[in-house]
């Protein structure tokens with residue numbers, strides 16, 4: 001049984017703030033780390049304890065202190081080309097199919113929802129470049145969004161440590177796409193200009209408009225309870241059309257009677273949208289994610 005000390009009550013309050021604002025539930029392991037995660041923030045703001053922080057936030061429930069508190073409790077874990085098998089499927093099957101399907105209009109729209117500090121969106125941009133000049137003359141939009149304004153600031157900056165980059169990125173890509181600046185590596189403008197970033201909460205219909213050919217929403221839905229996952233799921237479906245591909249994290253699923261996505265059996269974690277917003281799933285995607293049409 002958990003003893004309800006003032007400290008535990010403060011952790012409860014902070015966990016509730018996090019869940020109300022982002023939908024993320026703190027796992028038991030992350031609950032234990034709350035104080036450690038927030039310690040630098042307490043120090044910087046001259047606060048002695050989590051109880052003090054909760055007291056201040058009670059009077060000022062928005063603004064930089066609020067953003068920083070939420071940001072430090074969020075899990076921003078990410079890496080370049082995270083889950084290589086997914087990127088292999090994108091490079092060898094999904095992107096070539098989208099290229100063929102959209103050839104007449106030469107338009108491609110990709111959304112990384114919950115993109116953290118940008119590594120996923122930049123990996124997509126690199127994957128497109130790896131395909132050579134086939135995208136020349138196309139209008140390509142890669143949009144990265146995250147609930148955390150601080151993560152989005154870092155994504156826009158595009159500056160990473162050697163350690164961050166080494167997890168997932170081949171040395172050839174490091175040298176091709178980054179410039180060393182002191183102890184950091186700065187993403188080159190060519191790639192930075194290929195991606196747009198903006199703050200967006202998946203639980204609030206706001207910043208993002210239009211539909212997408214490919215949506216990545218990986219390792220975001222995992223800590224949502226069903227009700228919140230359902231809201232996020234309908235948001236993703238709202239931005240889909242017939243044939244949109246959706247990539248989720250391992251073990252993640254959408255929620256909702258009317259989910260229009262069916263899994264692509266050849267490509268784990270990748271789903272294909274059939275008849276968006278209207279409803280019943282079909283088995284169309286099970287043939288291996290081909291024959292897409294545009295609604």
Ligand SMILES: C[S@@+](CC[C@H](N)C(=O)[O-])C[C@H]1O[C@@H](n2cnc3c(N)ncnc32)[C@H](O)[C@@H]1O
Nearest residue numbers: 022075076077078114116146147201202218219
């Ligand atoms: C574990 S990271 C995953 C990053 C990336 N998708 C990947 O798989 O490498 C989860 C990200 O989702 C963001 N996030 C959490 N709740 C969100 C919400 N309600 N709306 C948008 N982003 C959210 C977090 O801020 C965090 O940066």
